[in-house]
Amino acid sequence: MNVCVFCGSSTGKDPLYGDVAREMGLTLAKEGHTLIYGGGDIGLMGILANSCLEGGGKVIGVIPDFLMKREVGHSGLTELIIADSMHQRKKKMADLADVFIALPGGWGTLDELAEILTWRQLGLIDQPIGLLNIDSFFSPLVEQMKRMSERGFLQPTNLEFLSVSNSSQKLLTALGVVTV
Numbered sequence: 001m002n003v004c005v006f007c008g009s010s011t012g013k014d015p016l017y018g019d020v021a022r023e024m025g026l027t028l029a030k031e032g033h034t035l036i037y038g039g040g041d042i043g044l045m046g047i048l049a050n051s052c053l054e055g056g057g058k059v060i061g062v063i064p065d066f067l068m069k070r071e072v073g074h075s076g077l078t079e080l081i082i083a084d085s086m087h088q089r090k091k092k093m094a095d096l097a098d099v100f101i102a103l104p105g106g107w108g109t110l111d112e113l114a115e116i117l118t119w120r121q122l123g124l125i126d127q128p129i130g131l132l133n134i135d136s137f138f139s140p141l142v143e144q145m146k147r148m149s150e151r152g153f154l155q156p157t158n159l160e161f162l163s164v165s166n167s168s169q170k171l172l173t174a175l176g177v178v179t180v
Helices: 015-030 043-054 065-069 086-096 107-121 139-150 156-161 168-174
Strands: 002-006 034-037 058-064 079-083 099-102 129-132 162-165
Touching: 002 086, 002 107, 015 034, 015 043, 015 168, 034 043, 034 086, 043 058, 058 065, 058 086, 065 079, 079 086, 086 107, 099 107, 107 129, 107 156, 129 168, 139 156, 156 162, 162 168
Parallel strands: 002 034, 002 099, 034 058, 058 079, 099 129, 129 162
Antiparallel strands: none
16 A cells, blocks of 8 residues: 655654654554655655665655755655656655545645645545644644534535544554554
């Protein structure tokens, strides 16, 4: 299974975020899945990729050329795909993915998650989407999504596209990445 993970190019202020990224990478490797991610060697992205590789896993990074030129691309991956733009990067990641997971991150993570949810709503994709709400990081966003639904801007059934958990193991199980 190809598991696409969106996460920060920073580590955040709490070491917990790095621990969660490390655990996710090791779990994906242990389960024999391929990690698909943004191709960076920095922040949570780097921790995630390195731990998956250390666990013997396969990692495919997709990075736009302009970021590669800034020397933030990971040079030790199983495969690194250079895209022409951010849009092509997201499309390629979506084409490769069997499931999507968002870990804590900033604007880029939010952008990737929003686009994937929109594509799911429009029927362009049908893969499962998960949100790891570690330390209640995404709770305000989840509440905003509920508010969008309550105010008539988002169909209640669209909220069902997103599995949310504060536990990596529970989320991975709900998404069918890990079997109990």
